[in-house]
Amino acid sequence: MAGRNGDLPRIGVYVCHCGTNIGGKVNVPEVVAFARTLPNVVVAREYKYMCSDPGQLLIKEDIQKLNINRVIVASCSPHLHEHTFRKATLEGGQNPYLFHMANIREHVSWVTDDPEKATEKAKAIIEAAVYRIQFHEPLESKQVPVNPDVLIVGGGIAGITAALTLANAGKKVYLVERESSIGGHMAKFDKTFPTLDCASCILTPKMTAVKDHPNIQLITYAEVLEVDGYVGNFTVKVKKKPRYVIEDRCIGCYVCVENCVYKTPKYPSEFDEGIGLRKPIYIPFPQAVPLVAVIDPETCIEFKSGRCPKKCQQACREVVGRDAIDFTQKEEILEIQVGAIVLATGFQTFDASRIPEYGYGRYPNVYTSLEIERLVNSSGPTGGEIVLRDGRKPRSVGIIHCVGSRDRNFNPWCSRVCCMYSLKLAHLVRERTGAEVYNFYIDMRTPGKGYEEFYEKLLHEGVHFIRGKVAEVTDWTINPEEAGRLVIRVEDSLIGVVRRIPVDMVILSVGLEPRADAEELRRLFNISCSAEGWFLERHPKLAPVSTYTDGVFIAGACQGPKDIPDTVAQAGAAAGEVLSLVDRGFIELEPNIAVIDARKCSGCHVCIALCPYSAISFNETENVAQINEALCKGCGVCVGACPSRAIHQQLFKDEQIMAEIEGLLMVE
Amino acid sequence: MAKKKVGFYWCASCGGCEEAVVDLAEDLLAALEQIEIVFWPVAMDFKREDVEKMADGEIFATFINGAVRLSEQEEIVHLLRRKSQVIVAFGACSHMGGIPGLANGVQREQILDYYYHSGPTVETNGSVEPDPGITKKEHGFDLPEFYRHVRALDQVIDVDYYIPGCAPPPAIVKGALAQLLAEEPPPPGTVLASSHALCHECELNETKPAEGIRIKEFKRPHQVEKIDPNTCLLVQGLVCLGPVTRGGCGALCVKGRMPCTGCFGPLDGVQDFGAAALSFVASIIDSNDPHEIERILDEGIPDPLGTFYLYSLPKSLLFQKLLGRNGKKVAESRPRKEKVEA
Amino acid sequence: MKSFEPKIIGLFCNWCTYLAADLAGVSRMQYAPNLRIVRVMCSGRIHPEHVLWAFENGADGVLIGGCHPGDCHYIEGNFKNLRRYLLLKRLLKQFGIDERRLRLEWISASEADKLRRVVDEFTETLRELGPFAQEAPLFQAAESPSPIQKSTLGMKEED
């Protein structure tokens, strides 16, 4: 089979041991000997690590010394190292697309039990590559400019960090937040572990910086509706919900809230996790950014009956002179153009009422940890005073770990933060109330800088630790000491006894789980989720903030449970990845686009309706179909349908696919 | 200049291809200025012995129509191959197996049983099946063997050119003759018709919607109350194989308001006509719901094999599997086996 | 005699099923070595000819893997594949080929375990079905006498 210039293919095959990852299962010398017998194979070599510099050097030298014009590396998945070896091929002096990768690690050595069968399978895959590569041609990749603007979805600590990093680097950032204020979960916390520094003291300045940054356009109370385009050139539609308060006019003075016809707050405050109350017009919390009031149409009398005296509006107009309240505000659709997207949509906490044994929702003094965060918060509904719902101070408090986590009935994973925040809450409760505090744990997990030391500190503070999975929280009491209290029943697995611990307050350390709409969101952005529902990173170790969709990055707990330091680090990493993408200014598109041979096209129209990107149109004068290269994303749907074989897909030509199939089936 | 010797032969076919030669009318007379017919059993009294007596390669070109199913056909085409410089597969049957090729869809035993025993018009008492062995013994002459399968001509002998069609229209035959007799004949293997699909020359192509074709319902011609002669038949939901079929006929069937059934066969590069036809037809179904797709197929394409392989069953990849790697056909994509020295 | 080991060609899309196979590797899941994977960008790229070609070249089964409906990286290429697949299944049946030899599975990037299960299951099915070459009466050796077998070719099954 002659190459384009009539030169015969001269193939080099390089089989990687990958340490023992491949070599430990596949008989590499045998595979190499086999490769030497294949047609047009000029040289076949093995090497411990092909991706290392000396490994790549082998390729470059062979291209130069042996005139190798087709390169096959049999190693790992092309998703990992295709780029590496294409580059080596290029540096050796050949077109990078005269390269093909045979995946004998993920698809062979790691999944095959029997070494002999693994070796046979590896041979087949290499033979297929040899057959396939005869049909490779030199290709040019196309460069398209990258829009340097960035969209960040989610205004928690991850989104805030990424936004500030990028904005400080001079990039225009759109930060979209669903709630009426940024801040996310972190804004609800009082203290952070293990240093016990005040969460709002470290977060608020960052929130303000976001608001004031000339490069950041903050879009709160908004959701992403549609995402179109591809890396470098996304078009995103954002729906901005009406807050019935004109953002630019509101100064966050609370006069409207004070003048609401409801004299006292009546409805559970979302920000306070229902521990505190709010009015229909409210500012979620004093440090909110933007500090703008919002009206909840579900509870506002004007929206329910249309017969409210609208004192809030009147006050804003007359007392403040801003006239910021607008009951006719409609939702708004914004369209923004960006080159990269960072998803930082966070997590939700486990719904504790799913475990009725723990009595959440039935016993008023059973709280979730997030509710307690608001309760201990000095700017929370009780001003930081830890009291029961009836106003009493608890004398003893039980903290139940792993609620919903490490439990095959619910979420199998460890939520990573609960041990530490439970310790933090134990410390705060003990410090402020002097109550006896009991921690019920399965295992204590405190890996992290200063974490184990914090645990040690708590042990000395007189907090009780009882090792055992709590069976139930019950108001079934059997002695006067228990009367009127909640009893935690647990098998203390260190002494092998079932214990009943009476307490006044129970804190359920609820785990972290993917947001309920994570599935919807991942479809919107065309990325994957792990089986558990966390956004899937491109590689768990080497590409932890990238996704399989180029230009879409992930940061924070939407990728998996993590604490604030890890979240911030990951947000920084995502920002770094974005910078390396947009600062280059262009991206190279994989040249796997479809190409129409106008000499063969009969103009039958079959392909036109199939293209998902409307890249194919009909040329009336030539009576043929034509492809707009810039729009083609290289799926090959049209190629699979063309009845005239007039369309081919570069890198995935029929000859290539069929030669590969043939090669795979040659080894007996 | 001496006239070039030309032969015609008829294997398993309906005889329409012989008609196609006669349909050349005056053009045939004109052709006879340049050629001399030395073998044409249907029209002239030549016998097998006459061919056997010829020197190898004495005939310039032999046009063979029909598929190969009998041992006699196989023997004669091998003989003609030896005696001819050029072999032309003439018509759909020798090109791809044609309508007789559909017989590969049933087993030989079933065919014999139907013809000699169970068919509704067959007297069953004492009927026998043709048996090559017995006839030789009792009557002193050969009865050809009825092979298990129908084969296209190039699955039996090497073929140089193909004239497609069922039957080839006169214009195609005339054009093909001219090309063969030209100073520089086309490269071997050429199908002597258009290199574009039929749509390219079909007058109705311009009636296709600019946004492409989406079909919610396929219909068979008899199910359509009135076929609109001015709109693409495919767009009307008729399974017209124009997009996948080699052109050159001038879209005769479509002009007669019948959808193309594919007698000119596939375009260059298509390995399996049926697969290509199937793929484009399935692709334009306008539904993503498996149940709806199944319904559309149930109603519109009850017989995919008959629809997509009407003329090309013996040339299908699946049938080719039977002929094996050592048969006539060697896959074009097979790379060279020879070793290059380092 | 060596027991029959079916050969399976997997035509996997780059974004879901190929990645699931990668993940199966990273997770060290062991599955039948009978699968041989060909990567295409989208299951919508797959042409029926690829499937027939695989059978012609000695595959005993073909496994098409794509993204779940609604998840296609290219919006709905997987549905275009589905249309061809459904029609191709019908054709194979007419050829007298057990339709279980062609299988379509939606396997997302995270469903390594599904991939493992499907491959093992499919291998088992094909082992039971035996070699493709012995399948349809049509594909029996050219001229060796064979007992008459009912073929469903060209006929509806209920006929």
Place this chain on the structure above:
Amino acid sequence: MEYFYYPGCSLKGTGASYEKSLLEVFALLGIPMKELPDWNCCGATSYMSIDEEVALAMAARNLAIAEENGRDVIAPCSACYMVLRKTQKYMKEYAHIRQSILNALKKAGLTYHGDRVRIRHPLDVLVNDVGIAEIRKRVQRSLNGVRVFPYYGCLIVRPKNGFDHATYPTSMDRLLEALGCEVIDHPLKTKCCGGSLTGTLEEVGMRLVYILLKEAKKRGSHAIATVCPLCQFNLDAYQEKVEKIYSESLGIPVMYFTQLLGYALGAEDSHLGLEQHIVPVQEVFEMVR
């Protein structure tokens, strides 16, 4: 849909008032139900501990008969309900058990495919098939003001993943609420009633009975509503003994939920077996009469 009714031994014996009230309730609600033809012992919890294989085979015979007719089986006794469901589960999950049971069935000329019949508790049927809303509509006499302590026992929620939560079921609560009862929320819904320990390890058994009665009393219950003949028996029949042991007067009527439902639907007392209890129950109804 017509159901099969599988009485088991209890409803024909100690649980007679359960059967009576159940049949009455189903008749009043117009739910067609007929007794499973030629039924036999469910295999029972106690037999299960002696010879599991035989016990399962016995249970399977009932399943096979039901399957022949393709109807769901209503098993009011919680023990029958649990054993029959457990048999289905084992046959589905363990091939060797399935095989040995099928062999046994084959000798009786029977077979069993699985999944074609469902084993249902009447509570499940009433709450999920008939529906709370429908029952509320049919109430003739509200039980307004009657404080009922709903008690489910351990068997109705096993094997797990049945029609209600395994430790904190709520179906009966909702049903009783629909009848106008004041339903007492408590954490002992599925705690042990003493089971057969009342006969074997009396001290333990009596203590378990006491815990439940005491808690019901403490929470101001007028009656305990049960779904299980054994629970009813233990709590009712041993009440006097428990009172003696713990020197505490209890006097809590223990009823089947079907009796309360029947009363609310307007059934005559004599059709509900109200007189067949040891701790008299009539006074509960006197409150609302």
